[in-house]
Amino acid sequence: MELKDRRMETGAIVLTVAGEMDLYNANDFKKAVDRLMAAATTGLVIDLQELGYIDSSGIGALLYTFTRSKSAGTPICFANVHGSVRRVIELTSLLGFLPIADSVESAAERVQA
Amino acid sequence: MESNARAVLHNPTTLIVTDQGSTYFMRRGQRLQRYALINGQEEYGLHLRDYQSDSLRALIAHGLIRKVQFPVNDPASQRREIVTLLTGVSHALLMRMLANQAERALARSAVARDWNRAHPARTVGSAQLNLLARSSSPAQQDQRGRLAAVLSTRVRTMLRSEGSGRAPDAETTALVERLLQHLPETLWFLLVQSSSSPRGRELFDQTAELVARAVQQATIGDYLGLVWLELLTHLQTTQQPGANATMHLLIHLTGLEPDASAAGRPTTRMHIAASAGGGTMGLLQADLAATAAGSGPGTSFEQFWQQASVSSSHLGLYYLGFLEDACRRTGVSFRSFAQSGAEQGQLIMSLGFEGGS
Numbered sequence: 182m183e184l185k186d187r188r189m190e191t192g193a194i195v196l197t198v199a200g201e202m203d204l205y206n207a208n209d210f211k212k213a214v215d216r217l218m219a220a221a222t223t224g225l226v227i228d229l230q231e232l233g234y235i236d237s238s239g240i241g242a243l244l245y246t247f248t249r250s251k252s253a254g255t256p257i258c259f260a261n262v263h264g265s266v267r268r269v270i271e272l273t274s275l276l277g278f279l280p281i282a283d284s285v286e287s288a289a290e291r292v293q294a
Numbered sequence: 295m296e297s298n299a300r301a302v303l304h305n306p307t308t309l310i311v312t313d314q315g316s317t318y319f320m321r322r323g324q325r326l327q328r329y330a331l332i333n334g335q336e337e338y339g340l341h342l343r344d345y346q347s348d349s350l351r352a353l354i355a356h357g358l359i360r361k362v363q364f365p366v367n368d369p370a371s372q373r374r375e376i377v378t379l380l381t382g383v384s385h386a387l388l389m390r391m392l393a394n395q396a397e398r399a400l401a402r403s404a405v406a407r408d409w410n411r412a413h414p415a416r417t418v419g420s421a422q423l424n425l426l427a428r429s430s431s432p433a434q435q436d437q438r439g440r441l442a443a444v445l446s447t448r449v450r451t452m453l454r455s456e457g458s459g460r461a462p463d464a465e466t467t468a469l470v471e472r473l474l475q476h477l478p479e480t481l482w483f484l485l486v487q488s489s490s491s492p493r494g495r496e497l498f499d500q501t502a503e504l505v506a507r508a509v510q511q512a513t514i515g516d517y518l519g520l521v522w523l524e525l526l527t528h529l530q531t532t533q534q535p536g537a538n539a540t541m542h543l544l545i546h547l548t549g550l551e552p553d554a555s556a557a558g559r560p561t562t563r564m565h566i567a568a569s570a571g572g573g574t575m576g577l578l579q580a581d582l583a584a585t586a587a588g589s590g591p592g593t594s595f596e597q598f599w600q601q602a603s604v605s606s607s608h609l610g611l612y613y614l615g616f617l618e619d620a621c622r623r624t625g626v627s628f629r630s631f632a633q634s635g636a637e638q639g640q641l642i643m644s645l646g647f648e649g650g651s
Contacts, residue, residue, distance in 0.1 A: 203370065234374075236524065236527075237520070237613055241612075269520065272516050272616065273613075
């Protein structure tokens with residue numbers, strides 16, 4: 182799994198997750214979220230465009246991100262959730278629970294709202 | 295995950311044939327051989343590799359295959375294949391269950407009673423009626439096509455109303471079409487014959503309900519794939535250093551052919567077991583026998599998972615809960631248990647499903 186982060190002009194931070202998120206690297210994702218949550222001024226966008234697979238550890242990491250954002254008061258939104266990752270999120274009834282947007286731009290607008 | 299239908303499975307897969315399957319393959323000049331399974335038995339079947347998931351599904355749905363054995367060397371790199379295999383087998387079994395249920399619904403219907411009275415030489419369930427149903431005229435085939443379209447629309451409308459008003463997506467629509475193709479020929483024949491009568495419409499409605507429920511049961515296959523990925527990953531972590539790294543998944547299907555001992559009421563069952571580690575496979579054999587008898591010497595998955603020393607053990611139950619819920623909602627009974635072997639770290643986990651009652 183590869184993690185890349187960048188700051189948008191609006192101040193939101195975009196964390197791009199590429200590859201596969203599973204038992205062996207879900208903790209790396211959580212650590213990255215913790216680090217970026219502290220640095221984000223307006224909010225955090227998690228771009229899943231290049232994420233090809235997620236297991237239950239990865240789902241747990243996404244849920245961790247969501248609950249962490251609530252406790253930190255930093256808005257968060259997931260972007261570009263598609264394919265098998267979207268299917269797993271749908272099967273686990275999280276599609277209407279996690280904040281999800283169709284693109285990074287619309288996710289950035291949501292975290293600033 | 296209907297989109298996996300055309301995925302290719304590369305790993306060599308052992309398929310054990312039913313009696314019907316044996317006849318089918320031998321008539322086509324396919325040579326069957328004896329293969330050793332992880333439960334210690336040797337049975338006749340064939341070997342496939344680099345095949346489409348669709349092909350395996352069709353073989354199972356037509357009652358030709360009763361066991362599938364699949365080697366797993368590395369769950370992480372074989373994720374898609376494992377999920378594709380399990381969802382494909384589940385969907386095939388689902389189609390078989392639907393066909394059995396539709397046959398029983400037909401046999402109990404007023405349409406069948408009226409037909410049997412009028413045609414004592416070609417009663418429902420007879421070879422004569424089966425032959426007649428399969429040799430319908432072009433006009434009857436047209437009628438059947440139109441009726442199928444209406445039935446498909448009805449099923450999708452039912453799913454939409456149960457799905458909070460959301461229209462079924464393309465994958466669901468494709469699944470509906472596939473399920474309709476697996477309805478018995480005699481059912482289609484009699485639906486066409488009785489389409490304008492109140493009794494025919496009653497049978498039509500019953501059939502639509504069966505197909506809609508089968509669509510809802512399809513999610514069981516999705517959860518099954520997710521659960522087994524987690525289990526196989528856990529099995530891999532229990533391997534002793536230096537032990538044979540290959541695990542095996544054995545899927546045992548029953549109820550695909552009419553069971554005379556059950557008074558003609560076949561119960562479709564799927565039992566999946568995975569084994570890691572060497573040693574005797576006697577535990578697996580006992581496990582299969584126990585499941586068939588409705589009892590099991592092992593602990594439930596929930597108890598096992600809570601006792602397992604896995605860092606994400608609480609997540610291991612995550613998909614299992616969804617699987618149990620999906621089974622409960624759609625009338626499929628479900629049993630799970632796990633058993634550890636004393637020798638060489640052997641571990642057996644199994645899930646048993648039963649439907650079609």
